[in-house]
Amino acid sequence: MRIGVFVCRCGTNIANTVDTEAVANKALEYPDVTHATDYMYTCSEPGQQEIQQAIKEHALQGIVVAACSPRMHEATFRRAVEKAGLNRYMFEQANIREHCSWISSDIEANTRKAMDLVRMSVEKLRFNQPLFSSYVPINKRVLVIGGGVAGIQAALDCAEGGLDVVMVERESTIGGKMAKLDKTFPTIDCSSCILGPKMVDVAQNDNIHLYAYSEIDSVSGYIGNFKVGIRKKATYVDWDACTGCGLCTEKCPAKKCYDRFNEGLGTTTAINIPFPQAIPKKACIDADYCRYFTKGKCKVCQKLCPTSAIRFEMEDEIVTEEVGAIVVATGYDLFDDSVYGEYGGGHYPDVISAMQYERLLSAAGPTGGHIRRPSDGKAPKDIVWLSCIGSRDASVGRPYCSGICCMYIAKQATMTRDHLPDCNCYVSYMDIRAPGKNYDEFVRRAQEEYGVQYFRGRVGKIYPKGDRLIVQGADTLLGIQIEIEADLVVLATGIEPSDGARGLAEKLRISYDDYGFYMESHPKLRPVETNTAGVYLSGVCQGPKDIPASVGQGSAAAAKVQALFSRDTIETDPQVANVKEIACIGCGKCIDVCPFGAIQWKTLRDGSQKAQVLETVCQGCGLCNATCPPKAIQLQHCTDDQILAEVNALCG
Amino acid sequence: MAKRIAYYPGCSCSGMAIEYDQSTRVLCDALGIELVEISDWNCCGSTPAHSYDPLLGAALAGRNLAIAEAQGFDVVMTPCPSCLRGLKNAVKVYEERKQDFLDLLQMPFSGRIRIISVLQLLYEDVGPETIKNRVQYPFTGKAIVPYYGCLLTRPPEFAQFDDPENPVSLDELLRAVGATVPDFAYKTECCGAAYGVTENDIVGKLTGRLLDMARRVGADAVGVACPLCQQNLDLRQSQVNRYWRTKFRMPILYITQVIGYALGIDSERLGTKKLFISPDALLRDICKHFEKVDESHLG
Numbered sequence: 001m002r003i004g005v006f007v008c009r010c011g012t013n014i015a016n017t018v019d020t021e022a023v024a025n026k027a028l029e030y031p032d033v034t035h036a037t038d039y040m041y042t043c044s045e046p047g048q049q050e051i052q053q054a055i056k057e058h059a060l061q062g063i064v065v066a067a068c069s070p071r072m073h074e075a076t077f078r079r080a081v082e083k084a085g086l087n088r089y090m091f092e093q094a095n096i097r098e099h100c101s102w103i104s105s106d107i108e109a110n111t112r113k114a115m116d117l118v119r120m121s122v123e124k125l126r127f128n129q130p131l132f133s134s135y136v137p138i139n140k141r142v143l144v145i146g147g148g149v150a151g152i153q154a155a156l157d158c159a160e161g162g163l164d165v166v167m168v169e170r171e172s173t174i175g176g177k178m179a180k181l182d183k184t185f186p187t188i189d190c191s192s193c194i195l196g197p198k199m200v201d202v203a204q205n206d207n208i209h210l211y212a213y214s215e216i217d218s219v220s221g222y223i224g225n226f227k228v229g230i231r232k233k234a235t236y237v238d239w240d241a242c243t244g245c246g247l248c249t250e251k252c253p254a255k256k257c258y259d260r261f262n263e264g265l266g267t268t269t270a271i272n273i274p275f276p277q278a279i280p281k282k283a284c285i286d287a288d289y290c291r292y293f294t295k296g297k298c299k300v301c302q303k304l305c306p307t308s309a310i311r312f313e314m315e316d317e318i319v320t321e322e323v324g325a326i327v328v329a330t331g332y333d334l335f336d337d338s339v340y341g342e343y344g345g346g347h348y349p350d351v352i353s354a355m356q357y358e359r360l361l362s363a364a365g366p367t368g369g370h371i372r373r374p375s376d377g378k379a380p381k382d383i384v385w386l387s388c389i390g391s392r393d394a395s396v397g398r399p400y401c402s403g404i405c406c407m408y409i410a411k412q413a414t415m416t417r418d419h420l421p422d423c424n425c426y427v428s429y430m431d432i433r434a435p436g437k438n439y440d441e442f443v444r445r446a447q448e449e450y451g452v453q454y455f456r457g458r459v460g461k462i463y464p465k466g467d468r469l470i471v472q473g474a475d476t477l478l479g480i481q482i483e484i485e486a487d488l489v490v491l492a493t494g495i496e497p498s499d500g501a502r503g504l505a506e507k508l509r510i511s512y513d514d515y516g517f518y519m520e521s522h523p524k525l526r527p528v529e530t531n532t533a534g535v536y537l538s539g540v541c542q543g544p545k546d547i548p549a550s551v552g553q554g555s556a557a558a559a560k561v562q563a564l565f566s567r568d569t570i571e572t573d574p575q576v577a578n579v580k581e582i583a584c585i586g587c588g589k590c591i592d593v594c595p596f597g598a599i600q601w602k603t604l605r606d607g608s609q610k611a612q613v614l615e616t617v618c619q620g621c622g623l624c625n626a627t628c629p630p631k632a633i634q635l636q637h638c639t640d641d642q643i644l645a646e647v648n649a650l651c652g
Numbered sequence: 653m654a655k656r657i658a659y660y661p662g663c664s665c666s667g668m669a670i671e672y673d674q675s676t677r678v679l680c681d682a683l684g685i686e687l688v689e690i691s692d693w694n695c696c697g698s699t700p701a702h703s704y705d706p707l708l709g710a711a712l713a714g715r716n717l718a719i720a721e722a723q724g725f726d727v728v729m730t731p732c733p734s735c736l737r738g739l740k741n742a743v744k745v746y747e748e749r750k751q752d753f754l755d756l757l758q759m760p761f762s763g764r765i766r767i768i769s770v771l772q773l774l775y776e777d778v779g780p781e782t783i784k785n786r787v788q789y790p791f792t793g794k795a796i797v798p799y800y801g802c803l804l805t806r807p808p809e810f811a812q813f814d815d816p817e818n819p820v821s822l823d824e825l826l827r828a829v830g831a832t833v834p835d836f837a838y839k840t841e842c843c844g845a846a847y848g849v850t851e852n853d854i855v856g857k858l859t860g861r862l863l864d865m866a867r868r869v870g871a872d873a874v875g876v877a878c879p880l881c882q883q884n885l886d887l888r889q890s891q892v893n894r895y896w897r898t899k900f901r902m903p904i905l906y907i908t909q910v911i912g913y914a915l916g917i918d919s920e921r922l923g924t925k926k927l928f929i930s931p932d933a934l935l936r937d938i939c940k941h942f943e944k945v946d947e948s949h950l951g
Contacts (some may be wrong), residue, residue, distance in 0.1 A: 341818025342840075395808075463837025463865075 001126055004035040004060040005118060006051055007096070008042035008067035014101040019111040023066065023096075026115045030122045034058055043073050051077070052084040061086070062125045066094040066118045087130030089574070089637055092121040116650055123649040127642045131574035136616050138224035139324035140565045141166065145216060145504070148176020149547060150539025151329030152198050153554030154561075158327075159207035161562045166321050167202065168230055171260075172213045173278035175199055176331050180261065182361040182369075184547055185411040186442035192277055192364070199279040212280055217318055219507045220597065222617035223534030224324045224570050234314040236285035237271070241309035244281035248301035248310070249273060257289035259366070263356045265374060266366030271301050275364055283309075325564055327557045328508065328518060328530075329538040330501055334493040335390025335398065342461045343386065343491060349375040350469055351462060351489045354385075354408060361415055371419050373488045376467065380487035383416060384426045384471045385409045386459050391494030392430060400515070402494035403544040406433045409492050410443045413452040425452045426484055428459050428473055436546065455482065462489055495544045509596050510535055517543045528556045531619065532596065536560050575637045576618035577625060583632035584610045590624035590633050599624060599633075655777075658725035658765075659687035660716055662735035663695050668887075669732075669879035671923025675908035676731045676770050678921045682912070683778055683786075690720050690728070696738030699846070710745035711756035713738040717767070718759040731770040731908070733803040733878045739767045740810055770908060771804065771877045772813050775821040780828035788916035789938050790830025796910065797836040797871040798822035799862065801843060801881040816840075825907060826875050829914035834869035838862050843884040852888075856895030859884045863892060863900045873903040873934055875910050882906060886928045903931035913938070 005027040009015035020038035027036040035058045041047050042065055054060060063081050067073065070093040078088040096114040104110055140163060144155045147169030155165045167174070178184075179199075181191035202208050211230055218229035252269035259268040261275055270290040271283050283301075291298035292312060302310040337345035337353055344351050350373045352360075363369035373380050387409060391402040406429065413425040432454070434440040446452045459473035471484045497516035505512045510530040511519040518541050521529040528536050536557040539550040564570070577590075577599070586609040591599045596619050602612035611624075611633060625635045634640065665673035680687050693716045695701075701709030717739060720728045730736050746753045746763045754761065768776075774783070800819050808816040817840060826833045843862060844855030862885065866874055876882045886904040893900055904927065912922045913935060924931055 341815050344818075344837075461837070461841070464835075465868075 001032045001061045002034045002059055003030075003032045003062045003064060003122055003125060004051070004054050004058060005030075005033055005037075005064045005066065005122065006042050006047075006054075007036070007038040007114075007118070008047070008065065009038055009040050010067060010097055010101075011041065014067070014097050014114075017101045017105055017107055017110045018096060018114045019107060020114075022111055023114045023118060027064075027118050027122065030119055032062075032126055033122060035060060042067050043076055048076070048080040051080055055081065055084040055086060062090045062092070062128060064092045064094060064118060064121045064125055066096045066114060066121070068097040069093075069095045069099075087132075089131040090125070090128055092125045092128070094118050094121040120646040120649045123645040124642045127639065127645055128637070131636055133571040133574050134615060135569040135571055136224055137569050138565060138567065139226075139322055140164070141321070141323040142325045142327060142561050142565075143168065143226070143228055143321065143323040144327045144329060144538075146176070146329035146331055146498075146539070146541070147171075147174030147202070147210070147212070148329060148331045148539060148550075149178045149195060149198070150331065150541075150550040150554040151176070151327065152195075152202055153551045154327045154329060154536075154538045154558045155208055156198065156201055156205070157555050157558030158561055159205045161558070163207065163561065163565060165205075165208040166211070166228075166230075166323060167208055168211045168214050168216060170213070170215045170233075171274070172235065172282065172284040173274050173280065174202060174210065174212065175277075175279065177355075178547060179275065179277075180263070180355060180362070181358050182363075182365075183411060183415060185407045186436070186438045188411070188414070196277050199277065203279045210280065211319075212282075213284060216504060216507060219326075219509075221322075222598075222614060223532075223564075224616065226323050226326060226534065228321050228323060228326075230319050230321060232317045232319060234287075234316050235282070236287070236290075236310065236312055236314050237283045238309045238311050238314075239280065239282045241307045242282045242305075243307055243309075244273060244278075244283065245306065246273060246283070247304055247306065248283055251300055251304050253298065253300060254289050254291050257286055262359045262366050263353065265352075265356050265359050285310075324534065325561045326508065326535045327538050327554075327561065328504070328510070328535060328541055329554065329557075330498045330504060330541040332495045332497060332540040332544070333499050335396075335496050337389050337491045337493050339396050340389060340491075343389070343459070343489070344462050345389075345491050348462070348464060348469065348489075349373075350487065351491065353389075353491050353493045354405070354412065355493070357412055357490045358408075361412065361419070369419075371416060371423075378487070379420060380423055382424045382426070382484065382486045383413075383488045383490060384428065384459075384484055384486045385413060385490045385492055386471075387427065387429045387492045388458075389491040389493045390496065398494060398496070398515070400544065401433060403433065404546050405492040405494060406443065407436070407439055407546065409490075410434075410446040410452070412490065414442075414446045414450050417446075417450040417452065425450075426471075426486070427452060427454045428471075429454055429456055430458065431456075436548070457482075495540060498541065501541060508532065508535055517541065528553060528560050533616075533619075534564070570616070572615050573620065574615075575620045575635070576615050577613045577620070577622070577633050577635050579611050579613055580632045580634065581610050583630050585630055585632070586610055587629060589627050589629065593623045593627045594618075595621065595623065655684065656686045656688060656725075657773075658720040658723065658728040659689050660693055660696075660720075660728055660730040660735060660739065661689065662730055662732040663698075664734075664879040665731055668883060671926035672731050672879055672882070672906050672908065674921065674923040675906055675912050678917055679908045679912040679915070680770075680773075682915055682917060683782075685773070685778075687729070688723070688725070690716050691723070692719065696735045698734060698738065702738070702741065707745060707749060707752055708756065709738075710742045711753055714742035714746060714753065714757055714761060715759065717742055717763075717765050718757060718761045721762060721765055722760070725765065727766045727768065729768050729770055729773050731877070731879070731906075733769060733801065734880065736767065736769050737803060737810065743767070744810075769804065769813070769877065771821055771825075774825055774907070774911065775814075780824045783825065783911060783915075784828040787829050787914045789914050791826075791910070791914060791938055792830045794831050794872045794934060794938065795834050795870050796826050796831040796873045796875045796905075797834055797866045797869060798826055798839055799836065799843075799866075799874050799876050799881060799885070800840050801876070801878045802840060802845075804877060805840065822875060822877060822907060825911065829911055831875075831910070834871060836866065836869055836871075838865045843881045845880055845884070848884050848888055852891060853895065855884050855888055856892050859888060860892045860896040860898070863889070863902055864896070864898070866902060867900065871902065873905055873931060875905055875907050877907050889929055901929055903927065903929050903934055905931055
């Protein structure tokens, strides 16, 4: 092999602390190296041309560039050598900047290390093989998991582009958390007025197939060709027949069921439609409360239903859908405020969560939009909001900021002053975080125009006194202890990942952080992608966000899907594992360790079982390579021989 | 349940709170737990020691643990929350600065000994259910509010017992002896602690609030597990009354006295006579319904 070595000075970044000329001269002593030089900026246009010219002049078969990190410019140089007629994998990059020149100012030591790094790259390159991508067709259908506003946006944008969309929502209606909100900050838009039409669009769009009251059962396959098992949970109502007339919900005798949509304020019936604008507007029986299921007789709904839609014998059903991409938009749940024993959430009826307060404000809520406290239905005269309940508190395992609470507190307090001008509103805060467009102005308006009284400091205790509550805390700006007598206390509960988020992540083979938020591929530059090709993120499942950011990410995920689907095939990365069947002993250890499910059994004609790598699924992590006892499975471009060559270069 | 554990009474339980010590000993005896007083135990150092020198203070408390370990015990129990904190702190400092600690201690120490309060012993090792089954004279119809004070469950990483802000162990033990347990919002609020000596008004104010809340939730008595809390609520109740111009006469009983009495132990042996606000009327009510009871000991 004829190898050319190019040592980059990177202006002064490398040349200041590494003698690049000496490194280049030394490289000429390494085996197979026939050309070596240093250059000011190798990545620049003339720098690339110099490489291309050298390939032609010296008939080079492999190139080593000693420069920055391959994360920075590997793609650049691969393209450059490819243009000069070499296979792009006949290139190696030695990192003598981040790994060398930037670390120490000792020129002699740095130069020695740079020489070693170049030598390792040369030795590895001698074992490189030309590699070629293959192409697989793409199934141009997309699955959206979650029917909140982030999922709705992604689904609508995909459908708009003519794609077939499958949407799966675990509740009996789409709309998510936003459907429960009364108004939205900072414009005080009515939440259901701006979300409702989008929900209707989902229902009416021919390109969107909605599975409500369904969950993801299994996921297999790979980018362009996923196979997804969807569990349609038993609703005990034939939704093809149900017209959503609501007669059953009026007559159902089990009237004291927990009302999930209203966050437990008020009750609902065992057969119910969560709210009037539900999509789909279909009834669903809650078997935990239904008299027929709990006591064995009733069936009132069945007798009354004008379209005979009730099916008590219904069971869960699994359907399979094939899609080419997946958008995950599973949203969030709210922190359980009863963890704070000193506040008495879930214990004192007039200590409620902010989402419960949202339902009190909503015209479609249990009080018809009148602010009435749960204990006795009286209009409150003094309300206190407590911020950061399950946010920025390491003692409850939630050190992160939920990002939305400061804003919704300002919104709720503003709305309260609007509804009940005589009601005093107090807010206990740690810091006010309102960095969005028009956000800080909104908080200032609550303080200055609406007279909401903010005090900085934590509340230490809440206890009842007669039918009122004493809120005891500190004002850390004045340095005094304060006590407020309140009729109602609203706990501004923070965001945590949706219940079941971790289980779903394991099915999708995507990773999540310490709290269960899904990990994006790069925190800044790939915020929508996951590390599993073809799976994209949208909304709060990736981290706390408000509505505008969730919608923005929904559209971004849709754009990613459309970009993927704009091609008919996808080019696979050839840096994947490869099985030498003759050496494979069929132990299956590689199948066990593969985090991506990329290895499967293959039966040869003689009946023996061998491992087979699905090239499109393999992410090239190398776990199988390290695990394989007879070393039959090798990661292309990073084989055992190549690693040993590098080690020998360094230690030999 | 035959069990042998090391017992660390601490200074308050050998002086001001001798009745806490007495009732703890007789109750444990009745429950089949043998308490072996740590031989030649010394003061845990309390606040002055760790304020003066944290390492020296820890080693001072640690000496008691080292003796208990040498005597072959794996559990040491103390009724006083402040001693409990001092002993637990010794293990914490030992783990952080092993060599310095051992140099001062000059005794072998493994740091593996378990340190618990009498409340934790009763709640976790004995259990409310066992106690309930052995009750002779239930406190039926009597409302006793549980008062934990600030130190028993906090700081949580230190106490590692019950919920730091809304503990329930004392509640459940009181319920086990048949008492009504009202919701007591001040169960972990401060009584003023040692300010009783230097800033009497602070204790007057804080303890007064506790007694006022106890009265408002309908308490006949307060159940406590800390000698200092007991002292502020009981001994200083007349000072509180002067401060607030109130007329509280609220008996303040140690949990060990309440359980002991319910189990049929003679009140003389439980030291109820030592209390400033006499609980006699309350206790007499309890056994009024039981004919066979010999009332002579009730005084």
